[in-house]
Amino acid sequence: MGLLRDASAGxxxxxxxxxxxxxxxxxxxxxxxxxxxxxxxxxxLTQECFLKAYRTRAQFRGECAVGTWLIRxxxxxxxxxTGTEKFRFWKRVRSQALDVSEMGERLAGRERTAExxxxxxxxxxxxxxxxxxxxxxxxxxxxxxxxxxMEMEEIVDATGMKMGTVKSHLHRALAAVRERAAGGVR
Amino acid sequence: xxxxLTDEEMDGVLMGAESHALHLQECEVCRAKVVEMRxxxxxxxxxxxxxxxxxxxxxEILRSAQNDNPEKYSWMAxxxxxxxxxLVVGLMVPHWMHERSAGAARTAxxxxxxxxxxxxxxxxxAPTSQKRDVGHPMQSDDALMQQVQQQLDEDVPSSMTPLxxxxxxxxxxxxxxxxxxxxxxx
Numbered sequence: 001m002g003l004l005r006d007a008s009a010g011x012x013x014x015x016x017x018x019x020x021x022x023x024x025x026x027x028x029x030x031x032x033x034x035x036x037x038x039x040x041x042x043x044x045l046t047q048e049c050f051l052k053a054y055r056t057r058a059q060f061r062g063e064c065a066v067g068t069w070l071i072r073x074x075x076x077x078x079x080x081x082t083g084t085e086k087f088r089f090w091k092r093v094r095s096q097a098l099d100v101s102e103m104g105e106r107l108a109g110r111e112r113t114a115e116x117x118x119x120x121x122x123x124x125x126x127x128x129x130x131x132x133x134x135x136x137x138x139x140x141x142x143x144x145x146x147x148x149x150m151e152m153e154e155i156v157d158a159t160g161m162k163m164g165t166v167k168s169h170l171h172r173a174l175a176a177v178r179e180r181a182a183g184g185v186r
Numbered sequence: 187x188x189x190x191l192t193d194e195e196m197d198g199v200l201m202g203a204e205s206h207a208l209h210l211q212e213c214e215v216c217r218a219k220v221v222e223m224r225x226x227x228x229x230x231x232x233x234x235x236x237x238x239x240x241x242x243x244x245x246e247i248l249r250s251a252q253n254d255n256p257e258k259y260s261w262m263a264x265x266x267x268x269x270x271x272x273l274v275v276g277l278m279v280p281h282w283m284h285e286r287s288a289g290a291a292r293t294a295x296x297x298x299x300x301x302x303x304x305x306x307x308x309x310x311x312a313p314t315s316q317k318r319d320v321g322h323p324m325q326s327d328d329a330l331m332q333q334v335q336q337q338l339d340e341d342v343p344s345s346m347t348p349l350x351x352x353x354x355x356x357x358x359x360x361x362x363x364x365x366x367x368x369x370x371x372x
């Protein structure tokens with residue numbers, strides 16, 4: 001399922017860590033960066049994620065997409081990582097926090113009219129503010145659904161949570177977004 | 187159409203449920219709300235995708251830096267190992283010489299006690315014989331040791347200071363015994 005196979009070599013993308021990274025690196029890094037709001041930690045965990053996937057590739061049974069499997073590994077690594085004292089320290093420092101205003105400017109730059117640019121900035125800021133109020137798990141589930149566009153069953157599979165829990169996290173996230181949007185956004 | 191969708195029902199739609207498709211076709215208010223929420227999510231997603239491109243650049247830089255490191259270390263390895271070896275020799279040889287000289291000094295001390303006043307007379311001519319017999323291993327060791335001790339003065343424990351004084355005064359006596367003995371025989 002979703003496994004790219006090189007017939008001539010008799011291998012899949014799982015046998016080539018470089019190819020694996022080329023195919024899914026951006027997805028995993030993005031997921032980790034916005035779950036943690038820390039680009040440096042995200043890059044470190046991305047490397048760990050791909051090394052772990054490569055070492056344990058024999059355990060992959062093809063029951064889900066490779067991307068989903070990688071997100072599951074990343075999610076578990078993140079859960080372990082956020083529990084460490086080192087992470088808490090760096091989280092306080094927040095030196096590598098992502099810059100939403102810069103992101104908003106870049107995104108707005110693609111719009112033609114000033115009104116559209118302003119609307120884009122406001123929408124991004126509203127969702128960003130809402131996401132920042134969420135717990136790490138709620139944020140991860142939100143990103144899986146609305147950024148990675150994973151199906152609900154895939155999220156259940158990736159996180160190991162029950163469907164009800166996943167829905168509950170998403171309701172909470174969407175309520176926060178709705179609240180920010182109704183509040184006239186910043 | 188009896189009522190509008192609740193927030194929970196609207197969240198269900200955003201999560202992928204198709205149960206309210208008919209209502210959304212008929213109700214412009216609810217449809218507008220769903221469209222706006224989807225637009226916000228798209229905006230957020232696009233913002234994150236934009237960030238991804240800059241992250242890739244950073245990853246490339248990091249990877250290049252990591253690739254450069256082994257080369258740096260390879261050409262630095264030889265001088266570093268040489269320096270380390272020199273340090274070990276520089277520290278161990280004086281220590282070994284110190285031990286050796288201290289042993290010789292003890293032997294000389296015993297000999298001088300046995301010979302009584304002959305040894306004390308020999309002490310008066312010791313500096314002269316020391317200058318003449320520069321090629322003698324023990325004397326060259328003494329000269330080296332004095333140099334090292336000056337450099338590593340702080341490394342000599344205070345309890346050892348009398349011993350170093352003893353080496354400087356007693357050792358020449360032992361060497362100077364030989365000509366005296368010869369004189370006596372003659």
